[in-house]
Amino acid sequence: MRILLSIPMILIILTIVFFVLRVLPGNPVLAMLGPKAPPEIIHAMEHQMGLDKPIIVQYFIYLSHIAVGNFGTSSYTSLPVLQELLQKFPATFELTFYSMIIAVFIGIFLGSYAAYNFGKPMDIFARVYSIFVYSFPVFWFGIMLQLIFGVWLHWLPVSGRSAPFMIPNHIYTGVYTLDAILNGQWDVLTDAIKHLVLPSFTLGVVISSIFVRMVRSNVLLSLSSQYVTAARARGESEKKILFKHALKNSMPPILTIMGLQFALLLAGAILTETTFSWPGIGNYLITRISYRDFPAIQGAIVFFAFFVAVISILVDIVNAWIDPRIRY
């Protein structure tokens, strides 16, 4: 049921992207051939790519292709878009996964301790932190970290996923940290982690600001509820009350919002990937926008939408597992 509901969402996004791309100035053929190309070649090229058909016809052709998993062929590289996306996806997945872990970790701990110490220095620190960090533009924060830890301190690399030749011997998943472990290449693992630290920290910290506020307010609400007092009256310790009752009861709303924030995380990922030259879908998207590579742009955005839909389904499943009152 939930899976069916996400189909219209993806369809709407796809439609918007499709038409916006065609309304905006810029032509993939011109972008490919340059402004001095002879008109007959341009027409031939347009005909070959189907761009001479009415837009609405192009739209339905595209839809029918997407429905069977055909994302089309890139007008820039002439490679199948799906193949390119699948090749870039592990990098984005790896970045967002570790960023999410950092954000969730900061969010849950800082948020719950702030709620527990309501009005005390810890709480004030958490509030100042989240407002401060929320106001950071992702790329600015990324550049600052690059400057401090890369340029000044020389501790960490500032771009890419790996040093030259430091890639896993055998690619199983495309997620370097995982592949390195599977191959037992510890030097590659260390290198991959070093490259991950700055980008995932950048994205994770920026996203964590919302999580901290959200966890804090939800836990605060749970802490003031009667079942918390009742648990205290049974002799339960404060630490267990905080994590077993207050935090666990706050999880469904927190997870729901975290799922929604995932779209923001992906938007942040695009900026982070650009800042750190991270070879993921975000970087791919930005490059292809400048080439007016319609199939690639549409494909990347559908991919993101699909990713968000999968995450929100996962959130619903986890929520139903935590809270017995939620059933689908």
Added chain:
Amino acid sequence: MSQENSLEIKNLNIEYLTRSGTVHAVKDASFSVAKKETLGIVGESGCGKSTTGHAILKLLPSNARTKGEIVYKGRNVLTMPEKEVRHLRGKDISIVFQDPMTSLDPIMRVKDHFLELMRAHKPNVKEEEVIQTASEALEAAGVSKKRLDNYPFEFSGGMRQRVMIALGIALKPNVIVADEPTTSLDVVVQEQIMEVFRHLKKTKDMSIVLITHDLGIVAELADKVVVMYAGEVMEYADVYNLYKNPLHPYTQLLLKSVPNIKIDDMELHHIPGSLPDLKNLPQGCRFYDRCPFAKEKCKKEEPPIFKVDKREVRCWLYE
């Protein structure tokens, strides 16, 4: 009083610090609960009865300031370290709250509540032992042990209150504080819950502190009664004498306001006026404004407790 007391409250003072001023919730309350005795605390809303009840387990919110003593087994609960108070809660002294709909954790099975209760006091308790204890307690409160695996949302309000009571009696505490256990339930269920308490009183060896504004329940269940008004104990007496011959004007009016179907009197009696502002208390007797026997002295000086044949009353009439 005698050594047979399971709980002794001496000069208990409770204040809440709020933004708009200090609320004097309880002032100089003293009473005791003997073993196996049921003590009723009655009074209208906002008179400090629930605050007193929660103070017994040190469950007051963080803006509360307490003074005085709550003596349990020779020790003052109020000055006990938090860790030791924790071991009293649920095991020596337990509490049943007013609103059963929100008192159970919505995402925990009934069984998990018992597990939590027992693990808090005996970390390595076996699950079979928990199920055994829980089943007995639930049975005593009128809930089938088959429902151990159910979640709170699968219970009605009355059944949830029975579960709360079962949690309260599971570890055989010496004192159970029942904080208006029937207030949020409908009348039929109220009666069923009172039946549970009647049964407990008969079968279990524990003291009950019954906080309520239902004078009928107190008359039936309590051995002794504390009448509270605006945070003060106005009268403290055994139930028989209190109902037969109420001393304090407030108690008299309170008893008179209970409708009696035997007397052909269609009018509902009430006490005119309302509670004084607990942030800004009058200089004299707190009941002065509403008292039919008020004198000049009552306005100026606050009455102390007077002893009248083993009973206690806070009124200048008994000087």
